[in-house]
Amino acid sequence: MIVIGGGLAGLSAGVALAEAGWRVRLFEQRPFLGGRATSYVLPDGEHVDNCQHVTLKCCTNLEDFYRRVGSAGKIKFFGRLLFQDPQGRTGEMQAGLLPAPFHMFGSFATFAPLTLADKYCIGRAMMDILRSKGKPRDLEEAGGISMLEWLRRRRQTPGAMERFWKVVLVSALDEELDRTDARYGVDVFWKGFLCNHTGYRMGVPGVPLAQLYDGCKAEIERRGGEVNLRSPLRAIHLAGGLVNGVEFDGGRQETADAYLFALPHGALSELLTEEIKLLEPSLANLDNIRVAPITGVHFWFDREVMREPFVTLLEATTQWIFNKTALYGNANGSSGDKGQYLQLVISASYDLLQKPRQEIIDLCLAEVRHAVPAAREAVLIKATVIKEAAATFSPQPGVDRWRPMQETSIRGMFLAGDWTATGWPATMEGAVRSGYLAAEAILRVAGTPRKFLQPDLPPDGLVRMFS
Ligand SMILES: Cc1cc2nc3c(=O)[nH]c(=O)nc-3n(C[C@H](O)[C@H](O)[C@H](O)COP(=O)(O)OP(=O)(O)OC[C@H]3O[C@@H](n4cnc5c(N)ncnc54)[C@H](O)[C@@H]3O)c2cc1C
Secondary structure, rough: EEEEEEHHHHHHHHHHHOOOOOOEEEEEEOOOOOOOEEEEOOOOOOEEEEOOOOOEEEHHHHHHHHOOOOOOHHHEEEEEEEEEEOOOOOEEEEEOOOOOOOOOOOHHOOOOOOHHHHHHHHHHHHHHHHHHOOOOOOHHHOOOOOOHHHHHHOOOOHHHHHHHHHHHHHHHOOOOOOOOOOHHHHHHHHHHOOOOOOOOOOOEEEEOOHHHHHHHHHHHHHHHOEEEEEOEEEEEEEEEEEEEEEHHHHEEEOOOOOOEEEEOOHHHHHHHHHHHHHHHHHHHHHHOOOOOEEEEEEEOOOOOOOOOOOOEEOOOOEEEEEHHHHHHHOOOOOOOOOOEEEEEEEEEHHHHOOOOOHHHHHHHHHHHHHHOOOOOOOOEEEEEEEEEEEEOOOOOOOOOHHHOEEEOOOOOOOEOOOOOOOOOOOOHHHHHHHHHHHHHHHHHHHOOOOOOOOOOOOHHHHHHHOO
16 A cells, blocks of 8 residues: 555545555655645754644544653643734634533623623524534525635624634634635634533643654554555556555655555646546646645743733634643753743734735834733744745635545545545644545455445533434
8 A cells, every 4th residue: 555645635545444454555755744734843943833823622533642652641722712903902713511502602692802782693693503503504506606706695683793703713714704715714612612512622732743643653663564654656657547656756656555645736737647537537737726824933932921821812813822732741952941832823824925025024013012911011032923925725616526536436546635525624634534434445345345434523411302
């Protein structure tokens, strides 16, 4: 079995197939594993995540994957999400004693950045999601409708739009509301906030991302397989309607019983021949899947400036501030014992793509100093900006029609990647789901079916009673 691509999709499929007794040979073009969800060392010696990555408790397959590779203990879960507006008012989202779907009622009622009118219209929209069990009727309209349109139909106030819907959804889906299919937006609230009282709990790695994959190579090798780094795929060869080999640098050819292409859709598209697109027409449409950017800004201060593990800023360019020093258990990396390392995240950062790095640093530093008073006195020792222009696929209305299944009509050719048909947006959970679905498809075709896909969190509390 050959797997191309060492991101979460390729790794989860590789580990699952190794467990099922297959000899997995994984090829990754970069010198490290993890794909977009990884970390590396900067030229100045600093270990940084490609960007801060977070998960939610409702991401059951990612959690299962971390468990399989011995990394589940490296994720810290938090039940309190903190928000702060430019006026310094704060609000929390935290489950209280009431059962789902009312578990957030207490913190929502006292959420200072929202007015009573904002809360009333948000509550009405939530009831609509709840009554329809996450499937309001207008989501089924041909071609899909945007989240903005869905919210307009439910007459949301400007405050509710700016300080609630946009804040949660741009971070979760990496796209503006007018370019987001309402199906994805509604799903975030149904799975994350309404149907189960733990679904919203946020998991943040307590180690640099690459360390989460330490167990993958060992697991694949333990079953006789291998992980080949610095091995970019250059060509896919077909004969008689089936894949009969793949080619790497120097004309090196490799063959296997089955091939799993777990590449980003743009990278795969460049390797597809006309013959492949003719045999599997869904692959002719990959260029219709658009991409969206995320920008990460890393600040190292000479002293501690914040205690909270993370905070979300409202109505600012900076959406999240993560306290990496606290999340890593007070290890400060190379910036000295008393310093503090913060990582800022800006999703759907279209406006920043063309901006010079120094301008982004100045803008974000001013926002951090406004939001975190202790940062005003602190000295910024160094800063770096990581722009990912193609961070995720854009969840545009109707995008699902361009997402291919994991099993293709070309014998021996399977697909995985967050962009394949999983029903999930571009997330680590979506990538692992695609990997598990691909592994299931391979075993099904081989005549040895096995299940890897994990069920969603079950509805609980009153949602369960009325489901
Ligand atoms: C900045 C940023 C922030 C994000 N934040 C979050 C978050 O907080 N939570 C969340 O759930 N998700 C987040 N995501 C999305 C998440 O990272 C992705 O959805 C997920 O990692 C995709 O995994 P994948 O395996 O499908 O693709 P990838 O991770 O892209 O893996 C594909 C692999 O294929 C390799 N490859 C490409 N071409 C070749 C070739 N020719 N030969 C061999 N190998 C090749 C690549 O090097 C890569 O390792 C974020 C993404 C980015 C970029």
